[in-house]
Amino acid sequence: MPDHPLPLRSVTSEAPSSSRPLMLRPRSARAAASLRVIFTAIVANLSIAAAKFVAAAFTGSAAMLSEGIHSVADTGNQALLLVGDRLSRRPADEAHPFGYGRELYFWSLVVAMVLFGVGGGLSVYEGIAHLKHPAERGRDIWNYAVLAISFAAEGMSFTVAFREFNRRRRGDRSLWRSFLDSKDPRVFVPLAEDTAALLGLTIAFLGVSLSHWLGRPEIDAASSIVIGLLLGVVAVVLAGETRSLLVGEPASEHIVGCIRDAAAADPAVVQVERILTIHSSPDEIFLALIVRFRDGQTVAELARAVDELKRRISAADPRITRMFVEPRPG
Secondary structure, three states: OOOOOOOOOOOOOOOOOOOOOOOOOOOOHHHHHHHHHHHHHHHHHHHHHHHHHHHHHHHOOHHHHHHHHHHHHHHHHHHHHHHHHHHHOOOOOOOOOOOOOOHHHHHHHHHHHHHHHHHHHHHHHHHHHHHHOOOOOOOOHHHHHHHHHHHHHHHHHHHHHHHHHHHOOOOOOOHHHHHHHOOOHHHHHHHHHHHHHHHHHHHHHHHHHHHHHHOOHHHHHHHHHHHHHHHHHHHHHHHHHHHHHHHOOOOOHHHHHHHHHHHHOOOOEEEEEEEEEEEEEOOEEEEEEEEEEOOOOOHHHHHHHHHHHHHHHHHHOOOEEEEEEEEEEO
């Protein structure tokens, strides 16, 4: 057996030629579940934004106006996630032989940096403006009604996102650790937004209530600033997480363990020296293996052993879409 690595083909199909019509890759079941989270958030945020702006117009509440801006920003966030999802499904071509999966991570970073940041900045601006020039108070019953409706709608959206997020948790990991380990922004971005929205609604309720009961409109304005700062914190967290994914994160320990177990179960494998993985999208993992095979095999036998190893690993987790194996003598 030669000491140098043999040229081995990938388990994925060849990249389509530029002359073929563009066909988007089909979504997996996990991707379809992620999109349900996004569409639920869009419906909730659109209806809530309209109600909040109406309430702000009738009452002059800075906190309610801030919450309306927040809901518009959230709706834009979901739209950009849909753009990223569609662009990430383009097949590999000559310009991008490993595909376009990271488009989703790029647009998720845009969501965190621009829309969430702008939403937070405008909320702080509106709060400061209302501190300097308090608006004449209208009928606060509008605020309370919209806050109640908004809380119910955001709660429904949060429930859908959290259920999908929790379904993907492994073992007894904390929610925070699971959030940091998550690879799918179609789930963790809406979950973070919905969490911020529920906290923001609570802050807005306190601001409106205290402002009304104490006759201090500056409390309402201050609550708008607090909401803006909250959005800024969430923006920083999301930007850090999506940046890490865009740079490249490895597969989870669970997936690496499945790869190692599948290789160990192969009778032709003596030892797995190294496992290198990287997520190019939530549903695509690239894998490079350095493996020691049994001595005494012919080139044809080694090639069959490599193909069998790839089959075992692919069956262990279908998200491993492309594999490269470097065989070493046992």
